[in-house]
Amino acid sequence: MGDTLGESRYIGIMSGTSLDGVDAVLVSFDSSGPSLIQTHFLPYDDILRTQLLALNDAGHDELHRAALLSNRLSRLYADAVAALLAKSEVDSREIVAIGCHGQTVRHCPQMENAYSVQLGNAALLAELTGITVVADFRSRDIAAGGQGAPLVPAFHRMMFRDQRVCRAIVNIGGIANITYLPPEGEVVGFDCGPGNMLMDAWCMRHKGSTYDHDGAWAGSGHVIPGLLEALLAFPFFALPPPKSTGREMFSIDWLGLYLNGDEAPEDVQATLLRLTVETIASSLLQHSPGVEEVYLCGGGVHNGQLVAELNAILPGKKIKPTDALGVNTDWMEAFAFAWLAKQTIEKAPGNLPAVTGATGSRILGAIYLA
Structure with a gap:
């Protein structure tokens, strides 16, 4: 799977603080290094953007709202993956894994009990796409005393x-x-x-x-x-x-x-x-x-x-x-999360302790097998 003459293919998904939408990229890794094969952007509608913004502050029934939005985002991520694969004429079975950052709604790294919350139901994304998903990249770095960001x-x-x-x-x-x-x-x-x-x-x-x-x-x-x-x-x-x-x-x-x-x-x-x-x-x-x-x-x-x-x-x-x-400005972070997913799958560290403040290098992410 995803390995032809030493080549492996990963998908990176990023939806950032700007709340404009979903960036999805298909990346090939081989002996010559990583290369961007295809890209796709799926915009957020105004209602979704407003709902996500509202979760940046405490509010009524926020756990329920967050769970529903996680599911909705994962369906949107799955749509982006489907469009990306269709554009590149690549079968999902050729993809080793999806690296999905998720949508940040809280990032509180300076607190005594630091945490960072990224919405997205990785299990649902794996189910919808039939592809292994790597998600929750920040938690391990935070557990090791880091801020969980920046990871790129x-x-x-x-x-x-x-x-x-x-x-x-x-x-x-x-x-x-x-x-x-x-x-x-x-x-x-x-x-x-x-x-x-x-x-x-x-x-x-x-x-x-x-x-x-x-x-x-x-x-x-x-x-x-x-x-x-x-x-x-x-x-x-x-x-x-x-x-x-x-x-x-x-x-x-x-x-x-x-x-x-x-x-x-x-x-x-x-x-x-x-x-x-x-x-x-x-x-x-x-x-x-x-x-x-x-x-x-x-x-x-x-x-x-x-x-x-x-x-x-x-x-x-x-x-x-x-x-x-050699890397288009609009796809840098999605590209990075394809690489971070590869690091996780290969049991290699993904953080830089000097950058995040973690006590050491850590393998980041949680894996949801297809």
Whole structure:
């Protein structure tokens, strides 16, 4: 199964903090390394997005609602797998396993009894697809004293480390995170703050749109210096790695604590974009000494205003999308979870203790056999 002349095939599924939908990829692993065979995106509808957002806060009957949404997500994941296989003309029996991250609705890594919750019924997904599923990637790292995130830096190290050049990979999804890849020594990786999440929420509130296309609305406004200064003073930004975060910390309600109510909406949007840019740039300069090349991935790559401001604040750095390294920016995380599933199946570690803070390397994930 999934092994032709040393080749093995895995599927990676990612639905991230931006709540835009399901990314599914088919990946081939052979002696020459991993390669992306096919991709498929399945968007969330507005009702599902609203229901998932509601679970980020305590509410009535939330256990029941979470269970129902886990089942619904798994059916959506199964639909994405079916479409992916049909597009690539590959039989499900050729797939070793699906690596499914699930939909994060709570991420509380700093608590004494830390935990992270990703919705998705992996048993149902295995039943619907007839394919072995690897899920629940974060729990083992958290049990070992880590934060359970970010997990993708281990994949970045395998794919993109160069023996001559200091590189950084910056993923700008709902949350922004950085992987620093020096030619030798330990990899550094951490969440540096909000990526698109606050901008998307503010855009939805004032424009009725799920995102600010190309950053045009932010570009029409002006940064509010006092607001930016207050936001940048939030303690999370000064914390050293390892660190990770989510909607629990950077919500629209959190933003509301800093507003007086008479700001022009476009000026707030411009300020939120600058917050993302400055926290990425300061994190790179502080924790990625000597970085020469910065490669961007995630939805933020499509925000022209954001990329332009990042280039302006980091003069002399080579800033390009990860396409230049051979991996399309939109599929990086799904690709990573195909690889993480392979690590689990092969009983190999999937975390980087220096990144998550775990006490050691661990085999991640729970396996649901087909």
